[in-house]
Amino acid sequence: MQVDKMVKIDDVDRKILESLVKDASISVPKLSKKINVNSSVCYSRIKRLIRRNIIKKSTIIVNEEILGYPMKALVGLNTDIKHRDNILGKIKNLKETRIIQEVTGRFDIMVEIRARSLDDLHKIITGNIGQIEGVVKTETFIEMKTVLQDPSFLK
Numbered sequence: 001m002q003v004d005k006m007v008k009i010d011d012v013d014r015k016i017l018e019s020l021v022k023d024a025s026i027s028v029p030k031l032s033k034k035i036n037v038n039s040s041v042c043y044s045r046i047k048r049l050i051r052r053n054i055i056k057k058s059t060i061i062v063n064e065e066i067l068g069y070p071m072k073a074l075v076g077l078n079t080d081i082k083h084r085d086n087i088l089g090k091i092k093n094l095k096e097t098r099i100i101q102e103v104t105g106r107f108d109i110m111v112e113i114r115a116r117s118l119d120d121l122h123k124i125i126t127g128n129i130g131q132i133e134g135v136v137k138t139e140t141f142i143e144m145k146t147v148l149q150d151p152s153f154l155k
Contacts, residue, residue: 007052012037014153016045017054021150024058069096069114071121072143075129076107083134084108090132096124107139 009017015035019026026034032042049055064070079087091097091111099112111129115121121142130138 007054009049009054009153012041013045013049013054016042016049017153018150020046020055020058064114068116071115071117072146073113073115073121073125074141074143075111075113075125076139076141077109077111077129077135078106078137079108080134080136081108083132087132087134091129094124094128 012035016031019031019034028043028046029039032039035042037045046055064072077087087109088100088102091100091109094113096113096115097111098114099110101110102108103110113121113124115124121140125138125140129135
């Protein structure tokens with residue numbers, strides 16, 4: 001990803017971004033009180049951040065454990081580059097796939113997947129991903145614990 005130019009933002013924009021990263025469902029009136037600016041200013045700043053593509057989208061985080069997908073794993077793939085598009089397409093179509101990243105380093109592709117059990121994870125990796133033409137090798141990393149860090153945009 002190439003960034004043509006870095007966009008300048010001020011402290012109000014930074015405060016808005018930090019608050020929205022923590023809770024995108026916060027109302028504009030509550031947010032404006034929290035950061036001590038007028039609601040109309042807050043609303044127009046959010047719209048401008050969206051227009052400038054600094055805010056790409058607002059979303060939710062689903063608790064997949066409660067929905068029956070407690071296993072989370074990263075799978076590193078070594079691939080035959082001639083089959084790249086086919087591999088990416090097939091992995092994207094797996095219902096357990098959450099994130100696909102082409103990377104540098106010892107793997108060509110990293111895939112985040114969710115599974116219902118260790119057996120399910122095994123079937124997904126050996127029966128689905130490992131059988132895709134062009135996948136040379138896989139290495140699986142089972143997530144044991146995650147600690148999230150909200151980004152800080154303050155100077």
